[in-house]
Amino acid sequence: GAVVSQHPSRVICKSGTSVKIECRSLDFQATTMFWYRQFPKQSLMLMATSNEGSKATYEQGVEKDKFLINHASLTLSTLTVTSAHPEDSSFYICSARQLAGLSSYNEQFFGPGTRLTVL
Amino acid sequence: AQSVSQHNHHVILSEAASLELGCNYSYGGTVNLFWYVQYPGQHLQLLLKYFSGDPLVKGIKGFEAEFIKSKFSFNLRKPSVQWSDTAEYFCAVKRAGTASKLTFGTGTRLQVTL
Numbered sequence: 001g002a003v004v005s006q007h008p009s010r011v012i013c014k015s016g017t018s019v020k021i022e023c024r025s026l027d028f029q030a031t032t033m034f035w036y037r038q039f040p041k042q043s044l045m046l047m048a049t050s051n052e053g054s055k056a057t058y059e060q061g062v063e064k065d066k067f068l069i070n071h072a073s074l075t076l077s078t079l080t081v082t083s084a085h086p087e088d089s090s091f092y093i094c095s096a097r098q099l100a101g102l103s104s105y106n107e108q109f110f111g112p113g114t115r116l117t118v119l
Numbered sequence: 120a121q122s123v124s125q126h127n128h129h130v131i132l133s134e135a136a137s138l139e140l141g142c143n144y145s146y147g148g149t150v151n152l153f154w155y156v157q158y159p160g161q162h163l164q165l166l167l168k169y170f171s172g173d174p175l176v177k178g179i180k181g182f183e184a185e186f187i188k189s190k191f192s193f194n195l196r197k198p199s200v201q202w203s204d205t206a207e208y209f210c211a212v213k214r215a216g217t218a219s220k221l222t223f224g225t226g227t228r229l230q231v232t233l
Contacts, residue, residue: 004162034220041128043209043225044163093163108221110155110163 023094030096121146142210
């Protein structure tokens, strides 16, 4: 299957600083990328959907000014957590989907996740 | 909006035991259904998916799932689990016919003992 990478795998930062997480599709072009947040022992909660070259669509309750998403190329999307606070500590997972043909479904491939800890 | 519920939060089985994990969804329209697995320290991987046709779907590693439309269910099964099946299992649903978003269940942690 296709590979999606995330960098860094874990990051610890001080409260008030900003953190950037990268998501890359290594062997395919991802027209759409998704950012999820996963709390311990809970499900993946979709934060936003980004399409290459356009603004991200945020889910209800997700602050767009706090979680900045950029999808500048078909292989790279970034999530920047601005002015991070301890409550932002979580596991962030990206997923990429390739648009191929007329199928209504194109499999989403998931990255390994980034563990963010805000002190 | 659709939602997904997984009733079993933590399941402990001995090797060779049979497995069935429950998944129910709520959505009145046509859906596509998925099971994902997340092994410890690894990323989510697709186990199997249902779009249409035979409601009994076979996936990788000996897993299968049956779509029962009348019960809004998509339970995951495996006749004989192995220690290496220890992982977190997530059921997910999306509306059919569009490239819409996946909605995940809360996950079931499966622990297989030797």
